[in-house]
Amino acid sequence: MSSLIKLLPENVANQIAAGEVVQRPSSVVKELLENSVDCGSKNIKLIIKHAGKTLIQVIDDGLGMNSDDLSLCYVRHATSKIRKPKDLFDLKTMGFRGEALSSIASVSHLSITSNQISDKNLGNEIKLEGGKIISKDEVLCKKGTSISVKNLFFNIPARRNFLKSDNVELRHIIDEFHRVALINHNTNFIFINNENEIFNLKKSIFKERIVRIFGKSTKEKLVPINELTQIANIEGFIIKPEYSRKTKTSQFFFVNNRFVRNSHLHHAVRSAYEGMIVENHQPSYYLQFSVPKDSIDVNIHPNKTEIKFDNDQSIYAILKSAIKHSLGQFNICPSIDFDNSINLNTPYNYKNKKATIPNIDFNKSYNPFDISIDSTQNIDLNPETSIEKESLFQNIFAENVSQTSFSAFQFDNSYIITKISSGMVIIDQKRAHQRILYEKFLSELSFDNNVSQALIFPVKLDLNTTEIRFLMEAKTSLIHLGFNFSKFTKNQVEVSSIHPVFSENQIHDIFQTLINNQMSDYKNNSDSLNDYISKVLAKCSAIKNGDNLGIAQQESLVNDLFACKEANISPFNKLIFKVISLESIKKMFFK
Ligand SMILES: Nc1ncnc2c1ncn2[C@@H]1O[C@H](COP(=O)(O)OP(=O)(O)OP(=O)(O)O)[C@@H](O)[C@H]1O
Ligand SMILES: [Mg+2]
Numbered sequence: 001m002s003s004l005i006k007l008l009p010e011n012v013a014n015q016i017a018a019g020e021v022v023q024r025p026s027s028v029v030k031e032l033l034e035n036s037v038d039c040g041s042k043n044i045k046l047i048i049k050h051a052g053k054t055l056i057q058v059i060d061d062g063l064g065m066n067s068d069d070l071s072l073c074y075v076r077h078a079t080s081k082i083r084k085p086k087d088l089f090d091l092k093t094m095g096f097r098g099e100a101l102s103s104i105a106s107v108s109h110l111s112i113t114s115n116q117i118s119d120k121n122l123g124n125e126i127k128l129e130g131g132k133i134i135s136k137d138e139v140l141c142k143k144g145t146s147i148s149v150k151n152l153f154f155n156i157p158a159r160r161n162f163l164k165s166d167n168v169e170l171r172h173i174i175d176e177f178h179r180v181a182l183i184n185h186n187t188n189f190i191f192i193n194n195e196n197e198i199f200n201l202k203k204s205i206f207k208e209r210i211v212r213i214f215g216k217s218t219k220e221k222l223v224p225i226n227e228l229t230q231i232a233n234i235e236g237f238i239i240k241p242e243y244s245r246k247t248k249t250s251q252f253f254f255v256n257n258r259f260v261r262n263s264h265l266h267h268a269v270r271s272a273y274e275g276m277i278v279e280n281h282q283p284s285y286y287l288q289f290s291v292p293k294d295s296i297d298v299n300i301h302p303n304k305t306e307i308k309f310d311n312d313q314s315i316y317a318i319l320k321s322a323i324k325h326s327l328g329q330f331n332i333c334p335s336i337d338f339d340n341s342i343n344l345n346t347p348y349n350y351k352n353k354k355a356t357i358p359n360i361d362f363n364k365s366y367n368p369f370d371i372s373i374d375s376t377q378n379i380d381l382n383p384e385t386s387i388e389k390e391s392l393f394q395n396i397f398a399e400n401v402s403q404t405s406f407s408a409f410q411f412d413n414s415y416i417i418t419k420i421s422s423g424m425v426i427i428d429q430k431r432a433h434q435r436i437l438y439e440k441f442l443s444e445l446s447f448d449n450n451v452s453q454a455l456i457f458p459v460k461l462d463l464n465t466t467e468i469r470f471l472m473e474a475k476t477s478l479i480h481l482g483f484n485f486s487k488f489t490k491n492q493v494e495v496s497s498i499h500p501v502f503s504e505n506q507i508h509d510i511f512q513t514l515i516n517n518q519m520s521d522y523k524n525n526s527d528s529l530n531d532y533i534s535k536v537l538a539k540c541s542a543i544k545n546g547d548n549l550g551i552a553q554q555e556s557l558v559n560d561l562f563a564c565k566e567a568n569i570s571p572f573n574k575l576i577f578k579v580i581s582l583e584s585i586k587k588m589f590f591k
Helices: 010-021 025-038 066-073 087-089 102-108 155-163 164-183 206-214 216-220 263-272 312-332 381-395 431-447 465-479 504-519 527-543 551-562 582-586
Strands: 043-049 055-060 109-117 122-129 132-140 145-148 188-193 196-201 222-228 234-240 251-255 258-260 283-289 406-413 415-420 423-428 455-463 483-486 492-498 577-581
Touching: 010 102, 025 043, 025 055, 025 102, 025 145, 025 164, 043 164, 066 109, 066 122, 102 109, 164 188, 164 196, 164 206, 164 251, 164 258, 196 206, 196 465, 206 216, 206 234, 216 222, 216 455, 222 312, 234 312, 251 263, 263 312, 312 504, 406 551, 415 431, 415 551, 415 582, 423 431, 423 551, 423 582, 431 527, 431 551, 455 483, 455 504, 465 483, 465 504, 465 527, 492 504, 504 527, 577 582
Parallel strands: 043 188, 251 283
Antiparallel strands: 043 055, 055 145, 109 122, 109 145, 122 132, 188 196, 222 234, 234 283, 251 258, 406 415, 415 423, 423 577, 455 492, 483 492
């Protein structure tokens, strides 16, 4: 009988291996940036087209490669970074597996130009398609290396089709860029996306790099961490508890300069914040660990972001106590930020203005003991609409629900319980209000003349380039909804008026939620930008579970809900109300 087992051809083996290293364009960005860092570059430039689907190029001024290196660098297991097994526990570089370039080469059109000698502008260029060499020539080029990856996954249509929209893929690329650029703060980075420069980061200290990437407002939120022990040195910054957010936040662990994911360490941070932040909120952190090279194992997964510590229990304890210590110190003596002195923020015209005596106007005929005046008028949640919608509500609910004798009560400050002819309805107040507001915002987005509420002083938002880029997309819809901007620059936005359902102190939260949720499921599941904006605004302004509602508010909520186009489910696909039929109530009592 002939033997069945055959060795796979090299290109098939490479394609299989590539599946682990190159999952999407951002994986290529990570590997190329890390290679440029490993070869000692001072300047690194990343150029992207169509979220990396058509082009990813990284240009550096590092060590470069000679002609022989160039012929070997794309071969699987070819590396200049380690030689013997022991080297795995003495890693000085990000790469060591010798498989990134071979994986990338096998699923793209790859071209590498490199030169090792600075005073000779002559180097070599190699071109490959699907891992096969197409050409190798001498070319004019500066010292350093330029690697271009075109038509990623051209030979694996299933992979290419699996890629998400340009926006989502770009977000992944930006995340990888953040990880490399943050920790390599002594290197200059430029990032160009579709011919627009989105980052130009000059060599700086760690804190400045954080602020340059995540926006000026981050500066006042940071609390330093500095813990030096024999097992590990931990340095960096955590965010003040009041700035924790429910949405995705910045969470970075770097171990010996490598970005790593580690749920155990994350748990240590979370538990240090216990009692200081709401349970479902997330703290941001930017933490660097220096540990002896032989006390960690990085060779766990091909993407090299998992790590095993010899002393993980001790590191957990050190990290937790370092954070608790810094948070404690911060609580006792809050820092004074001289860059943000209140006087400096006072608008020029108001600084020397004389205070005028306020005019007090009162109704001289008002008698508080006159019972004919109803001083306890209830405030309606949505006064313009509730009167008109009461009739609709009556159509849905049976005749015997009388409008004048609206009977409902709030249970656990979260549910409104009311009756219909066939039984009773339990309504989740938060989800119901989200639905009402969502439909309100959506319909306002399709009509002109929406009301707007001007702010006395514009609210400043310091944002980074990526955040501004997203807001730019959303700007027209937001203006349509009554938001106005007195300033809209590369790194700052000033909000001068808002939609009337919001209050001034909600502005930071609304904009941060709008920006942070771009990656969330409900952004991906939204039909359009307007749909997404309506969802976020509804989420931010809806009443919460735990909010106590007066009887008029309860009534208005029920009326408005059943006037909605889709009263059953919230904008986030959650059940809003449940009907318990009279039949089933009777059954409970064996009637
Ligand atoms: N930008 C660059 N400048 C100089 N040499 C480079 C550059 N990129 C790659 N090389 C060389 O090519 C080799 C192969 O790169 P590759 O990324 O495939 O493997 P690696 O970095 O050694 O390990 P890993 O697969 O873990 O990234 C590197 O070891 C390095 O010698
Ligand atoms: Mg590498």
